[in-house]
Amino acid sequence: GDSVTQTEGLVTLTEGLPVMLNCTYQSTYSPFLFWYVQHLNEAPKLLLKSFTDNKRPEHQGFHATLHKSSSSFHLQKSSAQLSDSALYYCALSYSNNRIFFGDGTQLVVKP
Amino acid sequence: GALVYQYPRRTICKSGTSMRMECQAVGFQATSVAWYRQSPQKTFELIALSTVNSAIKYEQNFTQEKFPISHPNLSFSSMTVLNAYLEDRGLYLCGARGQENTEVFFGKGTRLTVV
Numbered sequence: 001g002d003s004v005t006q007t008e009g010l011v012t013l014t015e016g017l018p019v020m021l022n023c024t025y026q027s028t029y030s031p032f033l034f035w036y037v038q039h040l041n042e043a044p045k046l047l048l049k050s051f052t053d054n055k056r057p058e059h060q061g062f063h064a065t066l067h068k069s070s071s072s073f074h075l076q077k078s079s080a081q082l083s084d085s086a087l088y089y090c091a092l093s094y095s096n097n098r099i100f101f102g103d104g105t106q107l108v109v110k111p
Numbered sequence: 112g113a114l115v116y117q118y119p120r121r122t123i124c125k126s127g128t129s130m131r132m133e134c135q136a137v138g139f140q141a142t143s144v145a146w147y148r149q150s151p152q153k154t155f156e157l158i159a160l161s162t163v164n165s166a167i168k169y170e171q172n173f174t175q176e177k178f179p180i181s182h183p184n185l186s187f188s189s190m191t192v193l194n195a196y197l198e199d200r201g202l203y204l205c206g207a208r209g210q211e212n213t214e215v216f217f218g219k220g221t222r223l224t225v226v
Contacts, residue, residue, distance in 0.1 A: 042219065044204070044206075045217070089155070098160055103152075
């Protein structure tokens with residue numbers, strides 16, 4: 001079946017260090033992949049979306065590359081900021097509008 | 112810009128009673144509306160997906176009899192939790208999108224507490 005796996009429930013790191021949040025997926029067809037970020041008491045917001053032409057989406061210093069061979073869409077940032085502390089969800093979507101979310105990764109950035 | 116409003120933000124209901132929550136899309140036409148429940152562990156459960164001109168599709172473990180949904184136009188959807196019990200507690204999120212494979216805009220959710 002279709003699913004999204006985020007292996008880390010909690011990632012804690014020091015400000016300035018690189019960030020990498022894992023996301024792998026299983027899908028029947030070629031899906032679109034998304035990263036959503038949810039800050040405390042806020043709505044989830046789109047951070048990144050995969051492209052169909054192998055471009056690497058980037059936003060707010062974050063980037064992710066869709067690797068179909070390994071079914072991965074890991075989220076990366078070269079230098080973490082305190083304001084990056086939030087819940088991050090990887091999600092998979094098809095044209096039928098159903099979206100599957102991973103269980104989320106809580107990122108905590110410490111000074 | 113595109114925004115989604117949900118209300119009420121918080122509600123408390125007695126066990127066995129029902130409560131209705133609403134979702135309003137502003138700045139875009141919500142051709143597709145999905146209702147999710149976010150558990151205390153922060154995982155998302157898809158309850159149902161409503162697409163204009165299609166029947167509402169409920170996920171396993173969720174039924175129309177328990178979570179009736181209305182999606183009467185391209186800017187509004189509502190969902191009722193009937194006969195709420197403790198296991199229905201959580202944050203109910205509405206996610207709306209305009210076109211296929213575009214961004215889903217979420218509301219801040221309705222937090223349901225059952226006492």
